[in-house]
Amino acid sequence: MSSATRQDASPVLVLNAGSSSLKFQLLVPETAQVLATGLVENIGEQGSSVADHGAALAVMTSELTSAGVDLDRDPLRAVGHRVVHGGSYFSDPVLIDDAVLGHVRDLIPLAPLHNPGAVTGIVAARARFAVPQVAVFDTAFFADLPLPAATYAVPRELAAKHRIRRYGFHGTSHQFVSAAAAELVGRPLADLDQIVLHLGNGCSASAVRGGRAIDTSMGLTPLEGLVMGTRSGDVDPGLHAFLHREEGLTSEQVDALLNQRSGLLGLAGANDFRTLERLMGEGDEHATLAFEVVVHRIKHYVGAYLAQLGHLDVLSFTAGVGQHSATLRAAVVAGLGGLGLRLDAERNGAPSSAARIISTDDSPVTIAVVPTNEELAIARQTAALVR
Known part of the structure; x- marks a missing residue:
């Protein structure tokens, strides 16, 4: 894990939770200063000392402390969670409550490799940090694609029943880069x-x-x-x-x-x-x-x-x-x-x-x-x- 000197602005913790991993970065949004970054792997795997995502957050906290970042002394502003699939529910970031968490669970059939990890990461983080928690969805930038671009030519009843459409991914990156390119030119x-x-x-x-x-x-x-x-x-x-x-x-x-x-x-x-x-x-x-x-x-x-x-x-x-x-x-x-x-x-x-x-x-x-x-x-x- 790497770290940097802290500034006065309170940081945001960004979490990207997979089924057996937890990637984290602590940074100040206004200055883009990265205070710490790291990865906890092998969560829940046989022989691993990290039993679940709650234990992974404890490992993360320990690594942050070693890097000079005390989350109990200097509390977070918020936690931002990367969630791969927001389906048709979410076209923007959203404050996480029980209903939002339920929607993320509901979308597991559309993202069986990704959303389960996000759910367990969110549950563990809500239990650990008493600060606002926000879900940011990879699909959100593409949630309002024009219908001709989003629609597959399959029976419409089947598409409606199973929510079949083009969702798109990497949306956070595409949105960031398109805005940065405008600044560049x-x-x-x-x-x-x-x-x-x-x-x-x-x-x-x-x-x-x-x-x-x-x-x-x-x-x-x-x-x-x-x-x-x-x-x-x-x-x-x-x-x-x-x-x-x-x-x-x-x-x-x-x-x-x-x-x-x-x-x-x-x-x-x-x-x-x-x-x-x-x-x-x-x-x-x-x-x-x-x-x-x-x-x-x-x-x-x-x-x-x-x-x-x-x-x-x-x-x-x-x-x-x-x-x-x-x-x-x-x-x-x-x-x-x-x-x-x-x-x-x-x-x-x-x-x-x-x-x-x-x-x-x-x-x-x-x-x-x-x-x-x-x-x-x-x-x-x-x-x-x-x-």
């Missing part, structure tokens, strides 16, 4: 048409008009859309039935295959993009093809979203791969000069951790690298709500 967010590419181990794209999302690549689940580290992204829906007939796989096995053994891992044997680039440099043909598939899919969405927007002001790359792979950025933009995307090779290749413009001065569309900061976004939204 010095124009009002409301005036901009943007495409945001969140490229990490999980990947998603969004089209943002005037600060509101009009389309996104992830759908009912985080599996849809771009090629990812272990997720396939878009496939023919008939693949499930085909694999059942030909391989005897159950629906659960197909789901596991597409989520855990596909993507870069399935194509090249490695889900880390740095390893992929190294293998490409060594002439590995599988890695090269995997890279080309990734680029092809990203270009597909960039073109589709440009058509949906009708005009584009800013294309932003964010998240681990988007921020650090100049090779990928160059490949995505290559050949798109006719669409107004002109990359400056020197700017693109210059190492930097700051938000920056990497397009040429005469590029009709600004191409930018904008680091995301989901914890800061959650802390700011939490502070704004409790203020």
Whole structure:
């Protein structure tokens, strides 16, 4: 765990609780100062000394104390919880009460890998901290997608019964980056048409008009859309039935295959993009093809979203791969000069951790690298709500 010198403003604790992990960050929203950050793992697993999320919070408190942060002496302003799925219930951050917690539980069928951890984390944090607690949802930024973008062409009665629609994910990142890109180019967010590419181990794209999302690549689940580290992204829906007939796989096995053994891992044997680039440099043909598939899919969405927007002001790359792979950025933009995307090779290749413009001065569309900061976004939204 790392720590920093405290300031006078009371901090917000941001929690991201998984089924067996608890990621935390303590920060001051107004200054973006990170006071401490850490991760408690193996919660509830056999042989672990951390029995549950309540015990994980005790471990966290101990680590904070070791870093010079005493939560009993210097109380929190609030706790902000990252919750993956807010369904159609939540389009904004919300103060957590029993009813909100019940809705998060109700959405577990839509996010069986994520919402259970959020529930246990919220329950433990409410028991530990007598301060306002806020849920910030990954799906919230996309909650008001236009109906043509949100609707699947399946029987409407079935869709209504099971709440089947495009929800989208990584919304906190897309919202943060689109606002930061507006600051970078010095124009009002409301005036901009943007495409945001969140490229990490999980990947998603969004089209943002005037600060509101009009389309996104992830759908009912985080599996849809771009090629990812272990997720396939878009496939023919008939693949499930085909694999059942030909391989005897159950629906659960197909789901596991597409989520855990596909993507870069399935194509090249490695889900880390740095390893992929190294293998490409060594002439590995599988890695090269995997890279080309990734680029092809990203270009597909960039073109589709440009058509949906009708005009584009800013294309932003964010998240681990988007921020650090100049090779990928160059490949995505290559050949798109006719669409107004002109990359400056020197700017693109210059190492930097700051938000920056990497397009040429005469590029009709600004191409930018904008680091995301989901914890800061959650802390700011939490502070704004409790203020």
